Amino acid sequence: MTTTIIKKEFGKEKHIQYIIEKGKKKDDFEYWAIEQQHMSGVYWGLTALYLLNRIHEVEFQPMISYVLQCQHPNGGFSGNVDHDPHILYTLSAIQVLALLDALDRLDKQKIANYIASLQQPDGSFAGDQWGEIDTRFSYIAISIVTLIGKREAINMQKAVEFIVGCRNFDGSFGCIPGAESHAGQTFCCVGALAIAGALEHVDHDLLGWWLAERQVPCGGLNGRPEKLPDVCYSWWVVSSLSIMHRLHWIDKQKLAHWILECQDEDGGIADRPGDMPDIFHTFFGIAGLSLLGYENIDSIDPAFALPVSLLNKLSIPLPWANNNNNNN
Amino acid sequence: MEEYISFKDREEWKDITPISQDDGPQPICPINYSTKFSETMGYFRAILVKQEMSTRALDLTEEVIDLNPANYTVWYFRRLLLKSVKFTINDEFKFCEQLALEEPKNYQIWYHRRAIVELSQDCSRELDFTTKAIQNDNKNYHAWAHRQWVIETFNLWEKELDFLESLLTFDIRNNSAWNHRFFILSRNKAITNEIRSLEIEYTINKIKLCASNVSAWNYLKGLMNGSNIDNYPTVIEFCDWMVQNHPICAPANVFKVDILQQKILQLKGKGQIEQLRELVNEAERICNNLATNLAVKHAKYWYYRIDQFQKQLQ
Numbered sequence: 001m002t003t004t005i006i007k008k009e010f011g012k013e014k015h016i017q018y019i020i021e022k023g024k025k026k027d028d029f030e031y032w033a034i035e036q037q038h039m040s041g042v043y044w045g046l047t048a049l050y051l052l053n054r055i056h057e058v059e060f061q062p063m064i065s066y067v068l069q070c071q072h073p074n075g076g077f078s079g080n081v082d083h084d085p086h087i088l089y090t091l092s093a094i095q096v097l098a099l100l101d102a103l104d105r106l107d108k109q110k111i112a113n114y115i116a117s118l119q120q121p122d123g124s125f126a127g128d129q130w131g132e133i134d135t136r137f138s139y140i141a142i143s144i145v146t147l148i149g150k151r152e153a154i155n156m157q158k159a160v161e162f163i164v165g166c167r168n169f170d171g172s173f174g175c176i177p178g179a180e181s182h183a184g185q186t187f188c189c190v191g192a193l194a195i196a197g198a199l200e201h202v203d204h205d206l207l208g209w210w211l212a213e214r215q216v217p218c219g220g221l222n223g224r225p226e227k228l229p230d231v232c233y234s235w236w237v238v239s240s241l242s243i244m245h246r247l248h249w250i251d252k253q254k255l256a257h258w259i260l261e262c263q264d265e266d267g268g269i270a271d272r273p274g275d276m277p278d279i280f281h282t283f284f285g286i287a288g289l290s291l292l293g294y295e296n297i298d299s300i301d302p303a304f305a306l307p308v309s310l311l312n313k314l315s316i317p318l319p320w321a322n323n324n325n326n327n328n
Numbered sequence: 329m330e331e332y333i334s335f336k337d338r339e340e341w342k343d344i345t346p347i348s349q350d351d352g353p354q355p356i357c358p359i360n361y362s363t364k365f366s367e368t369m370g371y372f373r374a375i376l377v378k379q380e381m382s383t384r385a386l387d388l389t390e391e392v393i394d395l396n397p398a399n400y401t402v403w404y405f406r407r408l409l410l411k412s413v414k415f416t417i418n419d420e421f422k423f424c425e426q427l428a429l430e431e432p433k434n435y436q437i438w439y440h441r442r443a444i445v446e447l448s449q450d451c452s453r454e455l456d457f458t459t460k461a462i463q464n465d466n467k468n469y470h471a472w473a474h475r476q477w478v479i480e481t482f483n484l485w486e487k488e489l490d491f492l493e494s495l496l497t498f499d500i501r502n503n504s505a506w507n508h509r510f511f512i513l514s515r516n517k518a519i520t521n522e523i524r525s526l527e528i529e530y531t532i533n534k535i536k537l538c539a540s541n542v543s544a545w546n547y548l549k550g551l552m553n554g555s556n557i558d559n560y561p562t563v564i565e566f567c568d569w570m571v572q573n574h575p576i577c578a579p580a581n582v583f584k585v586d587i588l589q590q591k592i593l594q595l596k597g598k599g600q601i602e603q604l605r606e607l608v609n610e611a612e613r614i615c616n617n618l619a620t621n622l623a624v625k626h627a628k629y630w631y632y633r634i635d636q637f638q639k640q641l642q
Contacts, residue, residue, distance in 0.1 A: 213626075224467070
């Protein structure tokens with residue numbers, strides 16, 4: 001059966017305007033619903049702009065001041081002013097400062113102490129002082145201490161052990177031991193193990209196959225068997241496959257085409273074709289296209305989810321990357 | 329729904345001066361606020377700064393949560409309040425349940441639920457509660473994770489298989505339910521050979537109802553993990569039967585390839601070259617069929633498998 005594939009263009013300028021202009025409009029109802037995760041919104045927007053080579057559309061200094069305003073005495077960062085610190089927004093804050101070339105503004109030891117304080121006896125990490133445990137937080141902790149050069153602050157071996165304990169028989173990972181395999185959690189675990197230098201705990205063939213099976217007939221990717229595709233899995237699945245050098249196990253062209261179908265004609269990318277765009281899916285759509293090697297989008301690193309050129313500048317080693325990664 | 333009364337018109341809040349939001353510089357992602365939201369948040373900020381532990385503060389957190397249940401700071405503060413202010417635990421459970429059913433994907437609500445179960449050490453409502461959430465959305469990741477936590481923490485393993493049966497009857501493709509089944513079997517006690525045999529029979533019957541159901545095939549594979557396939561001739565026979573009678577069933581062919589892989593690994597180094605070659609040829613034939621017909625979008629993966637099989641002959 002042949003289908004006519006209408007070649008969709010990547011609306012680069014429209015997306016740039018979407019990210020910047022949407023940010024300027026204050027009369028949009030949906031925004032206040034995400035005010036507590038503002039820091040992550042900034043990270044998503046800035047990274048997308050960086051990949052599109054337009055980060056200088058934003059004024060750096062006020063942004064840096066804002067980020068630092070969200071730091072708490074214990075070293076953690078909150079999602080916005082007036083909020084309590086949380087590991088999620090601590091990573092977003094560090095990522096934002098890295099993008100704005102301001103990592104030197106950080107008291108790295110303080111942050112390291114904060115992260116260390118969140119590690120539990122079994123190697124897992126809590127998100128905050130209340131104790132929610134999730135492999136997302138393991139990824140974040142390992143990523144943070146590496147970005148700020150304080151890996152010795154945590155017990156890396158125990159951290160790896162906990163992550164391995166969340167591996168299921170299908171080779172994929174859940175949020176806590178026994179939880180269902182999920183592509184989002186899988187990115188966190190594979191990314192964490194990559195950064196920790198412990199990828200030997202991943203069965204590349206078994207997991208690669210599970211991830212490849214996330215591709216549904218229309219070309220999009222889902223997060224678990226029998227679920228609908230969503231653009232954000234263009235990141236969670238594709239980054240994991242990239243780290244494991246098995247990206248060619250999916251139909252890359254079909255996926256790229258599907259991501260382009262998720263674009264809104266006024267700018268921004270939605271979770272699926274026809275839905276309303278948002279900053280989260282806009283970032284992950286662009287990041288996914290970057291990993292697929294789409295033209296005019298800078299390379300993003302699949303483990304740190306930051307531009308490769310930035311990580312090179314920071315001299316962060318990326319041993320999973322190689323020149324001929326995932327081609328053919 | 330009660331009509332909203334502005335805070336400045338509420339007698340009981342006359343002593344408080346609200347603190348307005350400081351959004352920082354013109355950010356890349358600034359936030360818009362409705363009047364009700366601004367006002368409520370203004371009073372909440374004031375209470376937060378004071379660290380006021382009172383019933384009115386507890387009620388205020390409920391209003392904030394109502395406006396924005398993803399605001400993690402208000403949940404923190406509510407938990408602090410629950411430690412010092414009088415409240416009815418049953419009301420708290422009801423409040424949490426109502427929210428969880430309205431906003432089933434919200435991390436904060438689910439964590440709060442767990443926190444109040446831990447605080448009260450009362451798990452009596454949790455199975456019914458998660459059943460409701462799962463009935464609304466059979467695959468709600470939070471609901472399943474919470475249910476698993478409750479079962480493991482409070483030893484509520486007993487009736488789970490019945491619960492799962494009703495779910496799988498409703499939707500045989502529900503991957504979360506299959507995962508839960510594996511969880512119940514593998515974390516409660518070790519999977520004995522007897523249990524494995526019963527589960528194999530169960531799963532084969534389910535596969536017969538819906539051969540393309542990937543979750544059931546994955547479950548079968550999980551059951552066989554770590555055991556010698558030769559000890560389970562029913563599985564081999566069933567797979568062969570499926571491949572013969574349903575040749576376009578991709579999962580059956582995939583499973584067959586995995587069986588052949590196991591047999592090949594067992595034969596390796598034992599000098600039975602002809603037998604080994606036969607098995608490798610069969611595996612390659614099926615992989616080719618998958619690559620060219622049944623699973624074309626995964627062609628590269630199947631060619632990789634062929635490569636791996638060819639290496640076994642070296």
